[in-house]
Amino acid sequence: MMPTGKTVDAALDGLRQAIAALDNAVDMRFERERERGEMDGEVRRIHTDRSRLAQELDQAEFRANRLEEVNREVSRRLVTAMETIRAVLDR
Template structure:
């Protein structure tokens, strides 16, 4: 084998190794892009769920406030009624 043939063969082997590394890099890159896309989709889903839960919490908080206000009003009215009954009974 001549020196030229040895050089061509060595160059061809280096080229094949470079192509194999490029192929491996592209597969790794594609896997990372796919993972990034999955993370972005999951993040958007979580943001959407968070917004829904925040809205639900606001509604529940408003309802709890109305119930608390109603309970306070009922309690006040009961006290007034008991005082009225005491006044009537005292006469």
């Protein structure tokens, strides 16, 4: 049988180890929650960037389509002007 002093010391050592393990677990949990919060923030920033980029792409596509329409109109007018000039020169 163990003397009472050693039993109490062993129990206190076990309690200290359990408290240290609990402190470790709490610290790890806080760290995971902090990292999760950082990841959530990063995901929100990525979604915001994606939305902004999608909007910018839509605007760029609209401008490209508009430029294409203007280009066709300018080309049509140049052809008309060249035909008019040829007609005048052929007279």
